Every structure is written in C-alpha cells, then in structure tokens.
Amino acid sequence: QSALTQPPSASGSPGQSVTISCTGTSSDVGGYNYVSWYQQHPGKAPKLMIFDVSKRPSGVPDRFSGSKSGNTASLTVSGLQAEDEADYYCSSYAGSNKLVFGGGTRLTVL
Amino acid sequence: EVQLVQSGAEVKKPGESQKISCKGSGYSFASYWIGWVRQMPGKGLEWMGIISPGDSDTTYSPSFQGQVTISADKSISTAYLQWSSLKASDTAMYYCARRYDSTMGWFFDLWGRGTLVTVSS
Numbered sequence: 001q002s003a004l005t006q007p008p009s010a011s012g013s014p015g016q017s018v019t020i021s022c023t024g025t026s027s028d029v030g031g032y033n034y035v036s037w038y039q040q041h042p043g044k045a046p047k048l049m050i051f052d053v054s055k056r057p058s059g060v061p062d063r064f065s066g067s068k069s070g071n072t073a074s075l076t077v078s079g080l081q082a083e084d085e086a087d088y089y090c091s092s093y094a095g096s097n098k099l100v101f102g103g104g105t106r107l108t109v110l
Numbered sequence: 111e112v113q114l115v116q117s118g119a120e121v122k123k124p125g126e127s128q129k130i131s132c133k134g135s136g137y138s139f140a141s142y143w144i145g146w147v148r149q150m151p152g153k154g155l156e157w158m159g160i161i162s163p164g165d166s167d168t169t170y171s172p173s174f175q176g177q178v179t180i181s182a183d184k185s186i187s188t189a190y191l192q193w194s195s196l197k198a199s200d201t202a203m204y205y206c207a208r209r210y211d212s213t214m215g216w217f218f219d220l221w222g223r224g225t226l227v228t229v230s231s
C-alpha cells in the first residue's frame with residue numbers, strides 16, 4: 001500500500017487556474033470512485049474539499065473541482081485567491097476498508 | 111456543535127507508553143467510524159487505521175499494524191490511539207477524523223485539531 005503520487009509543488013497567480021494531479025494504481029484510484037481531497041493550512045487540521053471524486057461539501061467554493069481518469073485524479077482550483085495557498089492532499093479507498101493518502105502538494109499563489 | 115475534541119499535547123521518553131483520546135460530540139458517536147492520521151514534522155498525512163465505535167471493528171494500515179492499538183469506548187463517545195513503547199520516530203501530530211459513508215464511498219468529513227506527541231530523551 002504505497003502513497004499516491006502528487007507533485008510536491010504547484011503555483012499560479014491570482015485569478016489563474018491550477019491543477020494538481022494524484023496518481024495511484026488500479027487497486028486504489030483506478031479501482032474506486034472514492035477519491036477525496038483535503039486542504040491544510042499551516043498549523044491547522046485538514047479540511048475536506050472534494051469527495052467521491054468530484055463532489056463539493058457544503059461551504060466549499062465552486063472554484064474547487066475534481067475529476068478522475070484511469071489511475072489519476074485531479075483537483076483544479078480556478079480563479080486562484082490568496083487564501084487558497086495551502087497544502088493539498090488526495091486520498092483514495094484502497095480496498096479492504098483501507099485508505100491511502102497522497103504525499104501532498106504545496107500550492108503557492110504568486 | 112458537531113466536533114471531535116482531542117487530548118492535549120504530550121512529551122514522553124522513549125520506551126514509555128502513551129494513550130491519546132478523541133471525544134466526539136453533537137452526533138451519534140457509535141454510528142460513524144473514527145480514523146487516525148499521522149503527520150510527522152514537515153511531512154504529509156499518513157492513514158493509520160480506523161475503528162467502528164459501535165462494535166470496535168478495527169482495520170489498520172499495514173504500516174502501523176502491530177505498532178499502535180486503536181480502541182473506542184462508545185459509552186463515553188471516545189476513541190483512543192495507544193503505544194506500548196514509544197520511539198523517537200513516533201514524534202508527530204496525530205489527528206482523529208470521522209468517516210462519512212456516502213453512496214459511492216467514504217471520506218473524512220470532520221477532523222479533530224490534532225494531538226502533538228513528542229518523544230525525546
């Protein structure tokens with residue numbers, strides 16, 4: 001059960017869009033539509049941003065969107081804002097009641 | 111208010127035992143699985159395991175199987191994470207989180223603020 005692969009960093013200017021990828025295998029990302037994304041600001045607990053690949057919890061701006069193709073899931077943040085600067089983690093169900101996280105991506109708003 | 115309240119920071123010595131807690135309130139604690147997540151200093155999130163407080167059914171990540179014990183007491187709406195013999199490498203922030211089961215899968219919708227465990231001689 002290896003961690004999902006995310007780019008260590010991503011960046012964009014205010015107003016731009018940025019996409020963060022999350023690559024797994026057919027045993028996790030590719031095998032289930034159970035991908036979720038979490039935002040973590042420094043010193044804070046993670047916050048759910050996307051669940052079931054592309055659904056947003058109440059209160060999460062529609063600037064955040066998720067998708068999946070094969071073994072790779074993606075989080076897109078449109079209309080970047082300064083408060084979007086944070087670490088982002090994907091996670092996926094990996095079968096047998098187990099979960100796996102990605103290594104995390106630090107998003108910088110230039 | 112729906113929340114998970116975790117116990118306070120701990121400083122322990124190598125070889126000591128430790129048990130940290132996560133108390134749920136504002137919802138039916140026994141009806142939702144509780145997971146534990148480790149975050150070592152400056153590192154990412156790692157899923158440790160999950161427990162159903164209703165029947166104590168537990169699943170561990172292979173990486174943490176045998177290293178920690180997850181338990182719960184539904185009568186006091188509290189889940190626990192414990193070590194029998196701490197190592198310096200156990201120094202980390204530990205989060206508990208509530209698992210929400212959707213029609214398609216599950217995810218963590220509610221998180222505690224974390225418990226910092228520092229292991230140092």
